[in-house]
Amino acid sequence: MNRYAATLLLLVPFVLHAQIFVNQAIFPPDVPKIAVVAGHTDDGVFDVVDAAGHNVFRGKLGPAQSVNDWAPNKKFYQADFSTIHKPGSYRLTVDAGDTLISSAFFTIGNTDWARPLISSILHYYNQQRANTPTELEADKHLLLFGSDKRVDLHGGWCDASGDVSKYFSHLAYANFMSPQQIPLVTWSLINTGETLQKQLHQWGLADSLTSEALWGADYITRSLSPEGYFYMTIFTYFKKDPAARRVVGLRANSVTTDEYQCAFREGGGMAIAALARISRWHKNGDYTAQQYLDAARRAYAHLVVNNTKYDDDGKENIIDDYCALMAATELWIATDSSYYRDQARFRAGKLNARMTPAGYFISDDGRRPFWHAADAGLPVVALIRYLDKEKEAGYRNAAIQTIRQALAYNLRVTNEVDNPFGYARQSFLYKGEVKDGFFIPHENETGWWWQGENARLGSLATAALLGDRLLKNDSMELYAARQYSWILGCNPYSMCFMYGWGQQNVPYMHSNYGHGSQRGGISNGITGGKDHGDGSGIDFRTEDNGNEWRWTEQWLPHAAWFLAAVTAMSRE
Known part of the structure; x- marks a missing residue:
């Protein structure tokens, strides 16, 4: 065996x-x-x-x-x-x-403990670049789904070790599940570049990180349509033929449509945030710093008018709120404009209003608790980033109260049962009843999508560490440390999910164009029992008749959130 x-x-x-x-x-x-x-x-x-x-x-x-x-x-x-x-x-x-x-x-480790981890993550993203000659040539002439129009969308990163498609987000049709993908990676790289600027220079990693962040910013800028929206997805249909690639919107079971316009929650908000933030570096990639900022402003103006046209159900929800908050905040920081200040305050207010006495956010206009398989910590991260700019006491206190309630809830729901590994638990609506559990429900709005939640753990660790600095609550540091250790091997399967690290990794996964598993990439991880609709039980499989990707596949957001957590843990 x-x-x-x-x-x-x-x-x-x-x-x-x-x-x-x-x-x-x-x-x-x-x-x-x-x-x-x-x-x-x-x-x-x-x-x-x-x-x-x-x-x-x-x-x-x-x-x-x-x-x-x-x-x-x-x-x-x-x-x-x-x-x-x-x-x-x-x-x-x-x-x-x-x-x-x-x-x-x-x-x-010593004081430079984060250096080898960040170096590995940069290696992973560099190897995930969609920059082979085949990809570059095909992506310079991509067909829009349902049209004979072609656009140049070369660059970016392949989404996963088994999928060389490129996503701002996916699962848009499910409304409450959209993860942040290429824009989140770009923002996370920029965040690390700013937060650890001194250390990165000392470690000899500043140039590599800057190159990777600009690579992401260039792709985001290139993806902005003449109309003012971002193109959401370049889909391969899981075919080796590069001519099969299309700009699409995605529904369940890889059904493709012409709904490829990004709403705030479908990658648009984080794309704006990334471009506004990197514009302050005054560095040029394929575009100038001014072009990054101009693109961010044009995209934001377009979504203020058109966002609900692109939301699949025609209504905004919590994901629109925290992604738009991040966009408005970064534009406010970059421009000091009172317009973006007011926009940021508006979105922060909407997030505050979604907080419940129980301590979890409400996702919709009803009673669905907010839970997310990848970005569960992003509402708090967005509010804390907003506080980096907001100085007026009334607005600050409202946001801080929301952050305090959210983080206290995370501690409570995680610790109210025996939980020797300290795994972050959550609340969700399942068959009309609010339940608490370790893993996301497998029966959810997507109809099929559930997978290991290492990105979720990284996002919650990031929120906890940033919250600890704000609220001076050492319990949050312990909470974050448990999520960090779970990803790196302190879990019931003794599996280190960062490839190339630890004693035991998941098997290598091959992909098209020479891509595949890479050192520094992080796999999906552990789930609830395969046949448990409510996410109860526990499961991890390296073979499952082609479905082992749910546990073993590397995915861009996992490393992006792990990088954010490592950055928060190592900041001076």
């Missing part, structure tokens, strides 16, 4: 012996550090051993916890070694009676 097949049976050995789950990559020196021990232990203690075999720390395991939804009748214990700050390579050991159980090796 190979190591990947073994992961499918990973929960079975809990019956026989203890097992240790830990972040297999790297810990920052000063953040919470928690591993999880499953199964029987002899004396309730654990040891931390360095690379030379010396015992450097002995700790007491936390109280037993159970997650019957995942592993009935099994016990989990937390091993907290947060007091270790010394850089080096370590492993945990536990006496399980007749044997000594060891964890994977992991590293505690």
Whole structure:
């Protein structure tokens, strides 16, 4: 049995012996550090051993916890070694009676702990560029669906290790599920470039990051139509023939339409935000900094008038609000215009009004709780970015109260049940009832789309870390650290989802034009049970008759949100 097949049976050995789950990559020196021990232990203690075999720390395991939804009748214990700050390579050991159980090796980093992670993510995005000769030539002459008109939309990044299509967003037809894709990647790169400017120069990564951010900004600018909307999707139909590529709108089961105009929630808002923000760098790619700003302003003006025409149900919802807030905020910062100030305040007010006494946002004009498989933290991130510019006390206090309620809810819903891994839980509407759970419901508005939620974890970690700086709540730092560690291996499958890191990765995935899995890319990850409509249970599969992409495929937003979280964790 190979190591990947073994992961499918990973929960079975809990019956026989203890097992240790830990972040297999790297810990920052000063953040919470928690591993999880499953199964029987002899004396309730654990040891931390360095690379030379010396015992450097002995700790007491936390109280037993159970997650019957995942592993009935099994016990989990937390091993907290947060007091270790010394850089080096370590492993945990536990006496399980007749044997000594060891964890994977992991590293505690120095002050430059983020450098290799960011370097890997930049490598991933560079390799995901749609820049092979075949792609570049085809994308300079793309047909608009249902038309004989051709447009030049070369550049950008391939969406996933198994999909070389290019998306501002997808799932637009489902209205409440649209993730932010290429525009989010671009904004996240720009955010890191600004937040860690000094460190990036010290680490020799500034030029690489600038190049990647400009690559994204150039594609976004090129994607702005003469009418003022952004083209949403370049779709391959999963064919190798480059002539099959089209500019399309997408519905379920890869049905294509001419509804390719981006609303705020369909990538338009984050595209505007990215262009406005990078214009302040005063750097030129294929376009000038002034052209980036002009494009952002023209696109914003167009969507103020036309947004609901492009929303598939003709109505705005919370995703429009937080994406438009980000767009207006970045334009306000870039121009200091009172118009964009008022627009940002309007959108912040709409987000504030969506907050419930329970602490979660409402997505629509009814009772649907806001949950999102990729961008669950983006409403809070958008409000905090707005506060970087907003100085008037009344508006600030309203936004801060919303942020405080949202983050307190995240802590409450996550911690109100046994949760040894600290996995971020959420509320959702399922068959007319509001439920709380670990994973998103598989029966949702898309009719088919559910997958591992590593982007969601990264977005919530980012929101928590930024919120910790604003509210001075150390519980948010712990919450964020648990999401970070889950992605890097402290999960029930001992799978490090960042490719090229840790002891165990998902299998390599091939793709067209020589693309595929790349070092630094992050896979979808763990889900609820495959046949559980409400997302209950737990599942991870490396083979599933062609559907293993739900767990193993790398996807642009995962690395974008992980980068944002690492940036927030490492900022001075």
